[in-house]
Amino acid sequence: MLKDAEGRESGTLGAGGVLRLVRDGSATTRNELAEQSGLSRSTLADRVQSLLALELLQEISGVASTGGRPPATLTFNRGAGVVLVADLDTTQCRVAVSNLAASPLAERAFAIDITQPPETVLAKIHATFKELLRSTGTGPDRIRAIGIGVPAPVAFSRGEPIDARMMPGWDGFSIPGWFADHYEAPVLVDSHVNLMGLGEQWSHWRDVDHLLFVTVGQSIECGIISHGLVHRGAHGAAGDIGHIRLAGHDHVACRCGNNGCLEAVVGGEALAATLSAGGLSAGSAGDVVALARAGEPRAVQAIRGAGRAVGEVLAECINFFNPGAIIIGGDLSETPQQVLAGVREAVIGRSLPMATRDLRMGCTRLGTRAGMIGAAVMVIEHVLAPENVDRAVQRHAL
Numbered sequence: 001m002l003k004d005a006e007g008r009e010s011g012t013l014g015a016g017g018v019l020r021l022v023r024d025g026s027a028t029t030r031n032e033l034a035e036q037s038g039l040s041r042s043t044l045a046d047r048v049q050s051l052l053a054l055e056l057l058q059e060i061s062g063v064a065s066t067g068g069r070p071p072a073t074l075t076f077n078r079g080a081g082v083v084l085v086a087d088l089d090t091t092q093c094r095v096a097v098s099n100l101a102a103s104p105l106a107e108r109a110f111a112i113d114i115t116q117p118p119e120t121v122l123a124k125i126h127a128t129f130k131e132l133l134r135s136t137g138t139g140p141d142r143i144r145a146i147g148i149g150v151p152a153p154v155a156f157s158r159g160e161p162i163d164a165r166m167m168p169g170w171d172g173f174s175i176p177g178w179f180a181d182h183y184e185a186p187v188l189v190d191s192h193v194n195l196m197g198l199g200e201q202w203s204h205w206r207d208v209d210h211l212l213f214v215t216v217g218q219s220i221e222c223g224i225i226s227h228g229l230v231h232r233g234a235h236g237a238a239g240d241i242g243h244i245r246l247a248g249h250d251h252v253a254c255r256c257g258n259n260g261c262l263e264a265v266v267g268g269e270a271l272a273a274t275l276s277a278g279g280l281s282a283g284s285a286g287d288v289v290a291l292a293r294a295g296e297p298r299a300v301q302a303i304r305g306a307g308r309a310v311g312e313v314l315a316e317c318i319n320f321f322n323p324g325a326i327i328i329g330g331d332l333s334e335t336p337q338q339v340l341a342g343v344r345e346a347v348i349g350r351s352l353p354m355a356t357r358d359l360r361m362g363c364t365r366l367g368t369r370a371g372m373i374g375a376a377v378m379v380i381e382h383v384l385a386p387e388n389v390d391r392a393v394q395r396h397a398l
Contacts, residue, residue: 013037015393016386018047019056022074023384029071048074050393055080056384078103081142083379084133084185086125087149087371089192090114090166090218094372095125097132100144100384102202102376106132109368114151114166118173126182144383146187147375148175149195151219153236159189162236165255166219188379192371193239194230196364197223199374200327204365208324212317213364214241216310216339217285217330218268224321230378242267244313262313266306268331275299285331292335303335307342314343315350322355329364336363 013021018033027033034044051057060073078101086095091114096107108128112121125148133140152164159176161167176187197213205211206228213223220242224231232238242263243256254264264270268285275282275291278298282288291299314326326347332339340361348356364370382388 012039012043013047014386014390015047015050016384016389018044019051019076019384019389020386022057023076028073028075030074031071033074050396051389054389054392054396056389076100081144082133082136082138083145083147083376083383084129084143084183085147085149085372085375085379086128087192087195087375088112088114088121089151089368089371092368093121093125094369095128095132096372096376097129097136097138098376098380100380102199102373102380104372104376105136105138107369107372108132115168117169118167118175119178122175122178126179140183143183143185145185145379146179146183147195147379148179148187148189149192149371149375150175150189151192153240154189154191154232155236156188156190156232159187161189186379186382188382190230190232190375190378191221191223191236193221193223194232195223195372195374195378196329196366196370197225197327197374198230198377199370199372200329200364200366201225201228202377203370203373205325205327208360210321210323211325211327212239212314212321212323213327213329213370214310214314215330216266216306216328216332220263220267220310220330222317241313241317244316246309246312262309266309271302271306275302289331289334292338300335300338303332303338304342306332307339307344308346309342310339311343311346312350315347318347318351318355318359324358325360325362327362327364329367329370333363333367339363 021027021033021036027036055077058075058077078099080100083098085098086093092109093112094109096104098104150161152161152167155162160172160174161170164170175189179187193215200213201211209227211225215221222239222241224239243261245260246262246265249260249265252264253259254261271288272282272284275288275298280291288299292303328339366373
């Protein structure tokens with residue numbers, strides 16, 4: 001059999017590909033792996049042994065039976081290390097130590113001021129990481145990767161927030177560079193809304209290949225998931241639907257410098273200002289939600305109207321992207337009946353029938369934890385990507 005430069009049989013799966021077959025449930029025994037991979041028995045044995053040595057696979061001996069000894073079962077070892085994750089929005093940060101199945105072993109949430117310098121916020125996250133590692137008895141040698149979510153677009157290849165209007169001092173700041181002084185693990189950074197969409201899809205919508213996750217609160221943003229991957233666009237700005245112009249509102253100025261933007265019309269500040277002008281006490285999207293949940297009819301009407309406005313913009317997105325599901329998150333998702341009624345009304349009325357025929361809509365099930373889970377998924381999929389597993393095998397062999 002011909003070998004490539006790294007000693008693998010030409011045209012065959014490396015150890016990372018074998019691990020992928022086990023992780024996705026395609027094969028759980030050596031016989032099934034041989035059939036699925038096309039590898040020779042000796043080559044497959046080498047691949048499996050390498051994965052066992054890295055603790056990424058576990059082999060459970062078959063239980064004897066009257067029909068003969070069953071084959072040993074190979075399973076992915078979700079305990080073969082941990083990932084550290086933190087998801088920041090404008091007022092709160094959620095931090096966790098997670099296993100390699102994106103299940104938090106320990107987590108904590110605390111208030112933040114996102115206008116503080118990045119060094120101050122990241123130092124607090126670092127201190128919390130250390131506390132959670134101690135609480136789980138996990139040593140630094142078990143850290144596989146770090147994932148960070150921020151409320152701004154991100155230059156993903158560099159891990160730098162860009163156009164960070166709500167985060168003074170963060171624009172162009174290297175988050176991986178800051179963490180490199182404290183950890184040897186790789187650091188990945190993405191926007192808060194992208195990670196929320198990824199976390200929600202991973203946890204509850206695995207059967208949906210194309211999904212839009214829309215946050216409706218102080219800001220209005222969209223995370224785009226396609227075939228389980230985040231679509232970020234050329235510069236990390238994909239999904240910024242809050243600055244799509246809403247028909248009939250050209251008189252409303254937006255902080256971005258344009259007029260009639262969706263966020264300026266029905267974002268949290270706009271809704272709160274409208275209710276305040278009517279004599280109600282509201283300063284944020286959270287206040288509007290609290291009023292609606294208390295039965296205030298003007299707040300209920302405002303949220304349903306916001307849902308209709310968001311639905312008008314989403315109708316165009318649906319016609320263009322044809323998603324299988326739309327999930328609503330953010331403050332207004334806490335009033336699911338009102339906001340979804342408004343979104344459905346506009347979407348069904350303005351989208352093409354073919355695009356909405358099997359469309360599913362709902363509110364987030366993970367709530368504010370979605371971004372934290374998504375950050376774990378992001379870095380786990382990076383660490384366990386076949387090419388990165390193959391590199392780990394090579395380093396271990398040296």
